[in-house]
Amino acid sequence: MTDVLENSRVRAVVDPERGARLTSLRIDGHEVLGAASAPGVDPAIADGIFAMVPWAGRVRDGVVVADGVAHQLPQADGPNALHGLGHVRPWRRSGEGTYAVDLGGPWPTQGIATLRYALLDAGVRIELTWDxxxxRPCSIGLHPWFRRRLDTGGELEADLRPTTMVERGADGLPTGELVAARPGPWDDCFTLAADPVLTWSDALHLTLRSSADWWVVYDEPGDTICVEPQTTPPDAFGHPTLHPADGWPHTVWLEITA
Incomplete structure (x- = not known):
C-alpha cells in the first residue's frame, strides 16, 4: 500500500515496499518523475526517487575493505556494486512521511537508514540518514529520474553549470583525478557552480538544493535525466583523493521546489 502526502500544489506518493521511494511527484498538476525506457535497465533502479545507502553509485568489483577485511557487495552493474542496499528492501513506517530500514551484511557495519519526506509550499524536502x-566510511545519496517532457510545455532544459568533474577511466569508473568539466552527454560526477535548475518552458521551473557537495548527472537517455546529490563521488572508498576532508557525512537532503 502506498502513502500519499499532499497540499494545495504538491502530491507525493511513497511506496514503502519498494525502498520507500517516491514513485510520483506532481507539482501544480504536472508529474515530474519518470522511468527509464532503455532495455536492460534494472527495474529496481529505473524510476521515481530512491535512496542510495549505505553506498551511492558504483563500487569497483563490489569490494569494500574495512579493518583489513574485504567485503563482497552484490554485483549489479557487471562486476561492480551499484546504489546500495536500501532501494531493494521494504521499509517500515515510523511516522508521517518517515520510513526506516535495518541494513547490514554484506556491508561491513550494521545500521539503520531513515528517509523523511516533508512537503513544502511548492515542492518537497527529502532527507536520508545512515546511522x-x-x-566509518559510507556514501549516501538520492536518485531522481526526471521526465524530459511533461504533459504540456516545452522539453526540459537543465541549467547545471558543472565546475570540477571526476575523471572516469576506460572502465567507466573514477580514476581518482579531478578535471575540468567536459561537454556532455554525461554519466559523470561533478561539483556545480550553482543549484541545478530544471525548466519546462510554459509549464514548470524547478530548483534543486542539497546538502551534498557532489552531483551525478546522467543525461544520456532521450526521455529522462537524473540529477543525483551524493555525499561522495562513486567508488570514493578506493581513492583517497576523493575522500571527504571533514569525515564521511551520514546525512544528505534534497529540496525540489517550483
Whole structure:
C-alpha cells in the first residue's frame, strides 16, 4: 500500500515496499518523475526517487575493505556494486512521511537508514540518514529520474553549470583525478557552480538544493535525466583523493521546489 502526502500544489506518493521511494511527484498538476525506457535497465533502479545507502553509485568489483577485511557487495552493474542496499528492501513506517530500514551484511557495519519526506509550499524536502553508530566510511545519496517532457510545455532544459568533474577511466569508473568539466552527454560526477535548475518552458521551473557537495548527472537517455546529490563521488572508498576532508557525512537532503 502506498502513502500519499499532499497540499494545495504538491502530491507525493511513497511506496514503502519498494525502498520507500517516491514513485510520483506532481507539482501544480504536472508529474515530474519518470522511468527509464532503455532495455536492460534494472527495474529496481529505473524510476521515481530512491535512496542510495549505505553506498551511492558504483563500487569497483563490489569490494569494500574495512579493518583489513574485504567485503563482497552484490554485483549489479557487471562486476561492480551499484546504489546500495536500501532501494531493494521494504521499509517500515515510523511516522508521517518517515520510513526506516535495518541494513547490514554484506556491508561491513550494521545500521539503520531513515528517509523523511516533508512537503513544502511548492515542492518537497527529502532527507536520508545512515546511522551505524560509527564514523566509518559510507556514501549516501538520492536518485531522481526526471521526465524530459511533461504533459504540456516545452522539453526540459537543465541549467547545471558543472565546475570540477571526476575523471572516469576506460572502465567507466573514477580514476581518482579531478578535471575540468567536459561537454556532455554525461554519466559523470561533478561539483556545480550553482543549484541545478530544471525548466519546462510554459509549464514548470524547478530548483534543486542539497546538502551534498557532489552531483551525478546522467543525461544520456532521450526521455529522462537524473540529477543525483551524493555525499561522495562513486567508488570514493578506493581513492583517497576523493575522500571527504571533514569525515564521511551520514546525512544528505534534497529540496525540489517550483
Amino acid at each position: 551505524d553508530g560509527t564514523d
